[in-house]
Amino acid sequence: MKESFDEKSKTWDDEPRRVRQAQAIYSAIEKGVPLQAGSNALDYGCGTGLLTLPLAKRVGRVTAVDSSAGMLEVLMQKAQAGGLGNIGSLRADFTSDPLPPESYDLITSAMSLHHVADTATLLRKFFRLLAPGGTLALADLDSEDGSFHGSMDGIPHAGFDRDALSGQLTTAGFTEIQFTTVTSIEKNERTYPVFLVTALKRGT
DSSP states (O other): OHHHHHHHTTTGGGOHHHHHHHHHHHHHHHHHSOOOTTOEEEEETOTTSTTHHHHHTTSSEEEEEESOHHHHHHHHHHHHHTTOOSEEEEEOOTTTSOOOSSOEEEEEEESOGGGOSOHHHHHHHHHHHEEEEEEEEEEEEBOOOSOSSSOOTTOOOSSBOHHHHHHHHHHHTOEEEEEEEEEEEEETTEEEEEEEEEEEOOOO
């Protein structure tokens, strides 16, 4: 899968659908999450930075995390070209690699969760990484019939049931969980809704 995304990184942004989708997700985050100039954010499964780059214009610093070196290379080239010096990159898979030592005020992830087999464990790790009072914002597919990717080979989830995901977030320790439909994807002559779920780690 990592090699596949390394290869795909070269033409990832050429698909207008992906760009529009990221714009819609960012707009929903901008409306629903307090973005502060001094905050420290992490974008997990960042890809080529379609969410990372606009986020970096509103917060203090963003750590862009992806398991694909190719995706991160494209992202950092775009950041340099755009004069964004507040983005750092980290090649990692939090399901197996050590977590960063710092904490974050905001963790985002767009269309990456369905690639993670053990989402419950990843959500608990996100909770650990968030500073008290921090926000988690995840965008992904609602439950679908498996047709979105054409083949489920290597894809552990055909979208998510909102109630089930809400239960995992609650178990991980999150509160004030809210779901919103933010966009839809037209593909394979079907419409696939995309949600944004936000959740808080209460301050202490």
